[in-house]
Amino acid sequence: MSVAAALFVYADALTRMRRAAAALWAIAVAAVVGAAVPLYLIVRPSARRTWGLAEVAGVTLFFAGTLPLAGALLPRSAEGLPPLGLVVVLAVAKNAFFVAAGVYLTAVKYRLPLAALGLRVDNARRRAAQGLGAAAVAVLGNGLGQSLTVVVLGLAMGRAGAAKYVDSEQARIPIYRLLPKLHQGAEIAVLAVLVGVVVPIGEEIFFRGLTLGALRRAMNRHAAVAASAVFFALAHLQLVELLPILILGLVLGYLYELTGSIVPGMIAHGLNNLAALFLFYQGPSIGA
Numbered sequence: 001m002s003v004a005a006a007l008f009v010y011a012d013a014l015t016r017m018r019r020a021a022a023a024l025w026a027i028a029v030a031a032v033v034g035a036a037v038p039l040y041l042i043v044r045p046s047a048r049r050t051w052g053l054a055e056v057a058g059v060t061l062f063f064a065g066t067l068p069l070a071g072a073l074l075p076r077s078a079e080g081l082p083p084l085g086l087v088v089v090l091a092v093a094k095n096a097f098f099v100a101a102g103v104y105l106t107a108v109k110y111r112l113p114l115a116a117l118g119l120r121v122d123n124a125r126r127r128a129a130q131g132l133g134a135a136a137v138a139v140l141g142n143g144l145g146q147s148l149t150v151v152v153l154g155l156a157m158g159r160a161g162a163a164k165y166v167d168s169e170q171a172r173i174p175i176y177r178l179l180p181k182l183h184q185g186a187e188i189a190v191l192a193v194l195v196g197v198v199v200p201i202g203e204e205i206f207f208r209g210l211t212l213g214a215l216r217r218a219m220n221r222h223a224a225v226a227a228s229a230v231f232f233a234l235a236h237l238q239l240v241e242l243l244p245i246l247i248l249g250l251v252l253g254y255l256y257e258l259t260g261s262i263v264p265g266m267i268a269h270g271l272n273n274l275a276a277l278f279l280f281y282q283g284p285s286i287g288a
Contacts (some may be wrong), residue, residue, distance in 0.1 A: 006030035038062035051105045095202025102205040117209040118262035131267025138272040145244030169240040200269035204262045225253035
């Protein structure tokens with residue numbers, strides 16, 4: 001209903017005002033209509049002592065119903081790509097919402113210390129070492145996942161065909177299409193901060209702190225880590241990257257289980273993303 005209402009407003013507004021203004025009106029409609037149920041799930045009173053899957057569903061529905069629509073409606077370049085500034089704004093907004101939701105549910109709604117969310121910053125050297133070690137495992141797992149994806153697809157279409165298919169599907173992902181257009185040092189630096197700092201902080205708070213925390217209270221640790229990793233992989237909506245992201249989710253999930261803190265996961269997640277960014281700009285695709 002929220003999508004239909006937003007699209008109606010957008011189509012009508014295009015005949016009466018500029019595109020940017022029409023898009024803003026559509027986003028406002030989507031945010032108001034689509035946010036009601038998710039926000040209710042987040043703030044509704046509960047007899048529980050801590051958050052559960054209902055609140056996680058509320059955060060998920062709010063994110064799924066607003067930001068993707070915002071990205072779809074706002075202006076794009078002639079090549080169909082969003083400008084870097086828009087990517088930054090949407091990514092910061094998404095991860096700021098994850099952080100705000102985590103802090104609200106933990107400290108405000110349930111009056112728990114932030115340590116309950118996994119935000120433990122004790123023993124900085126140990127946390128950094130844990131993050132570095134997990135990052136190495138994650139990078140190796142990413143390479144393994146890429147290779148296994150080609151092997152599995154190769155059973156149906158041959159290894160060469162599978163490799164070509166993976167490359168073509170990756171080329172359809174907006175971020176992969178945007179990267180070759182970014183060559184200036186300032187642009188790459190902004191992107192590095194985004195994928196190496198902003199995204200890991202927000203996603204670890206949501207996927208490990210909130211989601212895995214809720215799942216851990218509903219099932220045993222191994223099932224909870226597996227379920228959270230599957231959710232993490234599916235949420236990225238990248239079919240050919242499903243296995244590498246799933247492996248990353250497993251590494252980060254067990255890291256949280258072993259350390260009791262999401263800080264090492266933030267470090268490992270950020271280093272894994274930066275390694276992928278570095279490898280991209282060192283590869284032949286940069287000249288595309």
